[in-house]
Amino acid sequence: MKIRDIVNRDIVNLTNCEFEPIHIPGSIQPHGFLIGVNILSWKIEFCSGNVESYLDLKPSQILNTDFEIVFGEEIKKTASDYIQKNRAVLSDPFQLNFNNKEFLCTIHKSGENYILEAEPFLENTVKTGDVYNQTSQFLSYMNDTHTLQELCAQVAKGAREITGYDRVMIYRFDKDYNGEVFAESVRDDLEPFLGLHYPHTDIPVQARALYMQNLLRMIVDINYTPVPLFTIDDGNNSKNLDLSLSLLRSTSPIHVEYLQNMGVGATLTISLIHQKKLWGLIACHHYSPKNITHEMRLAAQLQGHFITSQIDIRQSNEEYEVARKSNIALEKLNSFDLSANEKSFETILKSAEILEVCNAAGVAIIFNSKIYKKGLTPDDFNIHKLTKILAIQSKNSFFVSDKVIDFLPDSADFCAEASGVIFHALSLDGNDSIIWFRPESLTELNWAGDPKKAIVKDSKGLYPRNSFKLYKEIVKCQSKVWLQPELNAAANYAHTLQKQLNLLIISQEEEKYRKLSEVLKETNSELENINWISTHDLQEPLRKIQMISSRILEKEEIKYSENIINSIQRMNNSANRMQTLLIDILKYTRIKNADEAFEIVNPNVILEEVLLDLSELIEEKKAEITIENLPKIKGMPFLMKQLFSNLLQNSLKYTEEGKIPVLMVKSLGVQNVDGEGAFEVLAFSDNGIGFEQIFAEKIFKIFSRLHAQEAYKGSGVGLALCKKIMQAHKGLIFAFGELGKGAIFKLYFPVSN
Incomplete structure (x- = not known):
């Protein structure tokens, strides 16, 4: 049977010592011996080379041998009982006698093996x-x-x-x-x-x-x-x-x-x-x-x-004492009755507690790109630069350091004022924030040897230093360390300040909207004046133009040339169009959402009135109009009459020459619109000239026309008026068209609860 050692012989020096596998050296110290036993078979798979010194047995004699054969049944039972009783922590030693020698042993698990380590029993020199x-x-x-x-x-x-x-x-x-x-x-x-x-x-x-x-x-x-x-x-x-x-x-x-x-x-x-x-x-x-x-x-x-x-x-x-003082300062800051404007920052910065809350030397509050500061701080340029970097570093959250230069190498210029910082973002983008500063605190460190020479290089390679002579280093650009109570107090106040900023932002928004409301009110007033001028002052000269042109044309005793007659007629037609436009503008601007009471309306009754008003035009066009029985809806009667009249006139007007207009009004029932709720839907369809669907939104804009004035008369206000009426009813209007085939207008009225 051949055996071999498992010593790790990889060359180790200071260039690779951080990767040295020190947990598998393949060797032990000589003041004891080691046995590795397979967990399942209890065969000895490893042993230290010094077993002969302790057991009078060579490694080749015990490797691949049952533990019981080497140590005996009693010792195996002792070891087995030890393992069973100490499954959680296998560190308590037990005493073992072998060949009349006393050993103190421990057993622990390592992979697929139990490791038994034994040291000769030492007599206590201490009682x-x-x-x-x-x-x-x-x-x-x-x-x-x-x-x-x-x-x-x-x-x-x-x-x-x-x-x-x-x-x-x-x-x-x-x-x-x-x-x-x-x-x-x-x-x-x-x-x-x-x-x-x-x-x-x-x-x-x-x-x-x-x-x-x-x-x-x-x-x-x-x-x-x-x-x-x-x-x-x-x-x-x-x-x-x-x-x-x-x-x-x-x-x-x-x-x-x-x-x-x-x-x-x-x-x-x-x-x-x-x-x-x-x-x-x-x-x-x-x-x-x-x-x-x-x-x-x-x-x-x-x-x-x-x-x-x-x-x-x-x-x-x-x-404790640091926490006590920080909490006192925090309570004082939180007790301030601050106004909802930027003057509140002056109140905060006048107080000594804004620095005492975390024992800082300076503080800066950044809001709307403006800096409010107190105490020892960098200049505004460096504060803005620092804010941007810390916002990125903290992901618009929290950052603390007693050595900013480690994160911002070019901060040496303001180390004297801001070597240490506590940063809290007060907005989602990190642009609004608060930063506390601590100045440079020059520290003298006593090193056991020069830390820069921890590695010695000579002709043989790299080695650990052999000099531990006192080496003094002055540490620069580093502040006193921030303590946990200081960090806690700073975080608490940053939270309070964030709420104050939110209140300030809301107040500023309210002021902005108040001013806009005043401007809008003035503008509406001016528009009302314009409407008055349009309906009264401008219509008077139009009536005079119409009256004079009519009288001129009625004088039979005077024979005018055909050119003059045509010019007068064109002038009269222009005056008529201008008068129609002024009336439509007046109708459009008078629509208000809440000025009229809503009531349950029968559309069928209103459509009868509209058809009566348009009877001459319908007869002239020989139009065919079908109206199905429509459900009752909630609305403003006079506005709905205007709405239906405009839609029917629009369909009658935009019909090809020589083509009989066919119009239909019907109910499409109750439909749900995503995010809007339930609506009663009415559809107005015709067989007119239609339009391309890409213009479905444009036709509802005031003064918007798809055709030349000479082709189809109109002010460009009618459909815009229809949309405004539907908005007044909290409803919707949509147009669907196909060029040359007609159009459908769908009206969505909210279902009454």
Whole structure:
């Protein structure tokens, strides 16, 4: 049987370390051994190369062998019971005796295998009572400390006392995962790291992901030689074993070199998870090899749980005073009795609370492209530029940053006034908004080495830095961080201001419509004057023209030439047409929707009156008119008479010469119109000259004609008058025509409730 190791031998350096598969190194640390057992068959598929040191058996002797044959039935039963009882969390250790050697074991699932990790049992150098006493100190920590940093300092001190490490640090990440030594307890003769910052590249992405899965990691001896994992050589060269949850997992060579450059001999790292994110680490360093018992590990891990349980409480306590002051300012702002005009912005900006609500140095309200501002702000040009960019960046919503230059590289010109911003869009397009500003706050950061030189390049390639000498950096174009209570208060007031803006917009619209109404009223008054002139002043000279032309033509004693007679007749005809036009205009402008009372009308009766009025024209045209029995409808009688008269005259007028007009009026019953409701429909049809359907809308426009005046007489007002009458009835009118074949006009009267 051939066996092979699964060591990952891909070349790793700082150019590709972010992609290093650190969860499948194919090797472990030598202070314990590892067995991989198939879940179904319980055959040993993987083992570490150092099993002979612990079990007196070579890898070739145990691979592809039943677990029970190697370890015995009793140990298999113990392991099986452990798995059954700990299906949810397979992390509690159990004690195992093999060949008179005591081991402490854990089992967890990895793919299709159970991973058994065993370490030689260590005698406790610290009494259980001391561990208990140390743990009970948590209560005193809560009483004796006020801030999160004070609490972390106490935990670091307690963790160092119980574990015996030379240095214990509480390491906190910022939003970009740069780290800071937030609290520290260190041996007196060692240089403190408290306050030092480390670049995010020191702990790459996949390492942070593993810290989220495996909350405790140990390196017993930095200078260890990795132990390879072996498996059966079955030709599958891609075979590997996921060691994400392994305690013995071998560490990245890049990380080992990094720690060696720091002079560290052993480490213990405990993850601090807060709100499902990696908040920080408890990082324990020792300057020589060091291992600790399971009880010590649990005690240290418990310290980590204690810190994370207190983060929200301590941060809330620290932010309480900020929240209290912000809420007082917010209440004052919300209490203002603001007028519904732009002068309300002056009232807002006169108050100190507009800045105190989020502890800003300046504020700008942008409304209708005009800027209203207070305090320390950029100039108007840069405010407009910033508003457009932030509206895009936030998708016309909310944006906050303490370092605007990261999003707007050319903002260095106004960093002194606006390194940090809170932006709230107050309109859907983001043009109306409020922005609070904070100025540049020059900060001195102490780095453990130059962060720009975190990678060292020499003739052999790229390596982690070997210098951790203090490096001071002055951070520019960055403001003080906005705290959550400040963001909450700003959001609340932005909501209030948005309602004020909506009220202001409504008020402006009302004022605009009021002015338009006044203009319309004046215009209508002028139109009424024009109507009066049209019906009285203009008709008088027309009557004189008609009277004089008639008298001239009646004088038999004077013989006029044919040209003169034709000219006088044309003048008389023009006067008649002008008089008809004036009468039609008067009828059109007198129609008003609410000036006449509606009543139930019988269309048949009205049509009888219309036919009587048009009897001479009907007889002259020899027209055939059929009127079916029509249903009663709700309307204004005099307007309906005008409507029916215009439609019938229109059909009689637009008939080909020598063709007998055939007209029909009938009911089409009740019909529903989408979005309009139910209507009683009447249809007026004829066999006249018709029209092309593309002109179906045009014929209802006033003074609109499809034919020359010489061909068919008319003022161009008749059908426009019909449409206005239907509008007065809250109804509809539609025309359907076919050139040379006739037309149909459909009238839709709302069904009375």
